[in-house]
Amino acid sequence: MDRSPSRFAYTRSLRLSVGIAALLFICFGIYVQAEKQIDRANEARYRSRLLADELRQSSDDLTRMVRSYVQTGHPLYKQYFSDILAIRDGRKPRPIAYDGIYWDLFGPDGRPPRPDSDQATSLLDLMRQAGFTAAEFERLEQAKENSDALTEIEHVAMNLVEAPGPDLPQRRLQASRILHDVIYMQAKADIMRPIGEFYALLEQRTAKDVEDAVNRAYWLRVLVVTLGLALLLALWDSLRKLRATLGAAPDEVYAQIVQLGQGKFQDPIAVQAGMQDSVLGWLQQTQRQLHQMEVERRVSDARLVQLADYDPLTGLPNRRLLQDRAQTALGRAHRHGEALALMFLDLDRFKNINDSLGHQLGDALLVQVAQRLKSLLREEDTICRLGGDEFVLLCPGTDAASAAHVARKVLALAAQQYQIGTQELAVTCSIGIAMYPSDGDSLETLSMSADTAMYRAKQAGRNGFRFFKAEMQTHSTRTLQLENALRRALALGQMHLEYQPQFSLHNGEVTGAEALLRWHHPELGVLSPTEFIPVAEDSGQILEIGEWVLRTACRQLRAWQDTGLPIRRMAVNLSALQFRHPKLPRQVEQVLAQTGLPAQCLELELTERVAMENPESAIAMMDHLSERGVQMSIDDFGTGYSSLNYLKRFRIYKLKIDKSFVRDIAEDPDDRAIVTAIISMARSLGFLTIAEGVETPGQLQFLREHGCDEVQGYLYGRPLPPQEFEQHVRQHLARHPVVSQAGVPG
Ligand code: C2E
Ligand code: CA
Ligand code: CA
Secondary structure, rough: OOOHHHHHHHHHHHHHHHHHHHHHHHHHHHHHHHHHHHHHHHHHHHHHHHHHHHHHHHHHHHHHHHHHHHHHHHHHHHHHHHHHHHHHOOOOOOOOOOOOOHHHHHHOOOOOEEEOOOOOHHHHHHHHOOOOOOHHHHHHHHHHHHHHHHHHHHHHHHHOOOOOOOOOHHHHHHHHHHHHHHHHHHHHHHHHHHEEEEEEHHHHHHHHHHHHHHHHHHHHHHHHHHHHHHHHHOOOOOOOOHHHHHHHHHOHHHHHHHHOOOOOOOOOOOOOOOOOOHHHHHHHHHHHHHHHHHHHHHHHHHHHHHHHHEEOOOOOHHHHHHHHHHHHHHHHHHHHHHEEEEEEEEEHHHHHHHHOHHHHHHHHHHHHHHHHHHHHHHOOOOOEEEEEOOEEEEEOOOOHHHHHHHHHHHHHHHHEEEEEOOOOOOOOEEEEEEEEEEOOOOOOHHHHHHHHHHHHHHHHHOOEEEEOOHHOOOHHHHHHHHHHHHHOOOOOOOOEEEEEEEEOOOOOOOEEEEEEEEEOOOEEEEEOOOHHHHHHHHHHHHHHHHHHHHHHHHHHHHHHHOOOOOOOOEEOOOOOOOOHHOHHHHHHHHHHHHHOOHHHHHHEEHHHHHHOOHHHHHHHHHHHHEEEEEEHHHHHOOOOOOOOOHHOOOOOOOOEHHHHHOOOOOOOOOHHHHHHHHHHHHHHOOOOEEEEOOHHHHHHHHHHHHOOOOEEOOOOOOEEOHHHHHHHHHHHHOOOOOOOOOOOOO
16 A cells, blocks of 8 residues: 555654654753762762861861860860860761861760761771872871871970979960970961862862763753754644644544544545645545445435336336335225226237337337326326336326326327337327226226226227226127137138128229128127227237138139129228238239239228328338239228328229218218218329218218219128129129119119
């Protein structure tokens, strides 16, 4: 790990402080010693003086004692004289505080002074022990010798006055003279001179010692003060460097660490400029990283929630979240007695889009559908994607009327054109609605009901909605049954075709026939294509069935033509799935080749709704088919809101006017207007028109008057099995052998 320079600086500074403190401590010790040394030198000087003083004092005392004795003859002075000598020579202990005249040491009652120790030490020995220099000691020894020499004279003087006698005064005078004469004085001076010299020597030496000690102490004091200041400086410096290392005051750093320790990562840590490489700077980095990690953790938590509760493709809630929301909503609806609607929404023929245009486009379409649905719903509603193209809408507080309103809005919005990349797409959806509590009181039961209702909406032609009704239940089981039975219907020969003739209104000729599929189920009886074709489409079985229809119808027409039946054209219905299948043109080609039917004898019927679902690809497919000579017509025209623009580009030759307009043509002026408009529009575009579901002469009359080209319906002939159809046509030909302009069959 990289050690930061500021951290180094702090350690260095701290070490320096410790070093200076140690030095200061040692110097202070030495200084104290130096101060003591001064005292010791002074003490030694004082003691040495005392010894010299004692020598001088004792010498003076001896003189004082001997003179007093000589004058008074009092024996006490003689006694003192010998005491003083004895003390000085170490024969008698030294009295305490021995620095005055010897007789002053005695008490008023003549009590002798207390000794200062048990032992008696001669003055010379004391001097020897005092550590004087040889020169000093030599002076003192000299003075002692001279003093001893003086005691000889003093003894002589004392002996003079010893004996009593009349000449005692004379002798006293003589003795006194001895003690005052020049010789005595000279001897006295001989003692004092070396003592004086000693003093001088001593003074010289001890003064130097003291001065040296004082000097040393002075410099040591200066050193201690200097070191003290240096220590203060070093401490201040390390404090400064500590602050630089920490990046702030220790209290502040501590407070920030406490914050991090308590898991509070969100508050940013402020660091002064240039303080990035400090404890606080790195703490700031740590805080940022921890904060970042926390944010990332929250995001990934949210992502987990998202994954657990939301559909990854559309971002809508998934089944799991729906369950939660439904539980809450149902609980609320139950408590407050409120209504609730659950809707199942399924895109119509989404499988086709996926199959023909690819899953990527299918996914993009689902995303757009989801966005539209979201934009439509209230906040309290939940829209969920169950998977595939199935959506569920949970609308709390919504009664049947409001649910129908919502469904209508959803249908309208979903049916608007989608732009995916360069592709324009139209798709519709079917909605099944279940109401709480009548259609179920749990998500499960409501879902089943809504699903059933949705299925019903699909069967009713898609792009619509249905409310659940109890009787639907049986129906949806029937759907399942149909799906299963359909699988083997062809193989078991349960399918056959019926043919319905088409007549020209210009000459009454049979112009062609429409092939209509029939399924005879052994248990369910004859089933209507309107019921089983949506089932076959949803299960994909329509492709196989459709191909069978195409082949059977073509083969039939070829057979009729071979027997001379004058039918020019066979119309075959195409389902959306078939029409979008890229292999259709090739399949048609093969069937024509296999059956030997000329291409222009085949007419393919495409419902208007399928053609308009994706007009561009419808145009492309029509082009492919008509290139092969096949005729195309638009079935159920008028129900699918064709755009004229596209219609112009469709390679068709005929429009089939839907039977719903024809039915009420006699009574309903609107229907009349529509049919009239369709006919004139078709004419202007160069298309023929055929009206289907013509049942009455009134209808026929109207159509003829308004220039419709052909008709098909019960009035002319019901859909019939091949033999009956053939018979029917032959009967018609027999009745109308000649081509007539009126062409009305009898
Ligand atoms: P569509 O193509 O509109 O067929 C005409 C329907 O009208 C037929 O019903 C026919 O029986 C009925 N119809 C004919 N004349 C009259 C009349 O005068 N009055 C009334 N009320 N109805 C009349 P069907 O046979 O039940 O077929 C229903 C639908 O099933 C057809 O409607 C067509 O869309 C579909 N379909 C039938 N066969 C096939 C097939 O082979 N393939 C495909 N994809 N769809 C088929
Ligand atoms: Ca048809
Ligand atoms: Ca039709």
